[in-house]
Amino acid sequence: MDPAKETTDAALVGWLNAAIEEAEKSWAEGGIPIGAVIGAPDGSIVARGHNERVQSGDPTAHAEIACIRHAGRRRDWSRLTLVSTLSPCIMCTGAVVLYRFGRVVVGEHQTFLGAEDLLCDSGIAVDVLEDPRCIALMERLQREKPDLWAEDIGS
């Protein structure tokens, strides 16, 4: 097996688990259960974040935006991978395209399909995992707090 590929797969599992931890943390705080991390080529995590819209009252604080915010000013975005538990909305997609991330890993896009076409059209690699844990997080939100979710996506 290709060691580089092996390392990448192990890193990917770690990134996804960390993003799910962020989502669960937000839910425990009464917020939207969506989390994100930014991963580096060596497998490390550059930044983490979760949706903070309920917690902070900031309508732009989707998980991906929060995570990019936490990553701070840098110029190496194209070497980084953004991992989100959910398909990124058009705002978060715009941020990813602006900074030309190399890759986006999507936990699931069954419960909400964001702007993945725009990511692909912009030359960004997109992988969708359809992880059952990510799906369960969103299904619970949509079942228990449908209005809060509607507000999150501007509908």
Added chain:
Amino acid sequence: MDPAKETTDAALVGWLNAAIEEAEKSWAEGGIPIGAVIGAPDGSIVARGHNERVQSGDPTAHAEIACIRHAGRRRDWSRLTLVSTLSPCIMCTGAVVLYRFGRVVVGEHQTFLGAEDLLCDSGIAVDVLEDPRCIALMERLQREKPDLWAEDIGS
């Protein structure tokens, strides 16, 4: 003359002036001279903001994102107008599309053309003013701090 139109024109001038004030404030702070305001149908200003990337170290803090952040959680976005001194980048455009703003007023798009096509394709009214004050703000930035500007747009 249609009074409604007259009111709208007067409000628009006030909004643009306020956005320029925000841009100038940011420049005085050592930051990127781009400002934005959100206007309501009655001509009032709902929120103001300017690029805070230098000031706060937050790469998502473009003027439009900062302004939407300051507007807080609300459900009346479609009745509001976002005014920016500069053509909104793909990230800020994504935020505008997510929340389905009714209209975007662009101070100028000579020095940088953002994702206005996406705004139009999303059914959002776009007006470009080509205001000389807005152009002068950006020309000074691009002349005096070209690298800072390049970082702002991910290039």
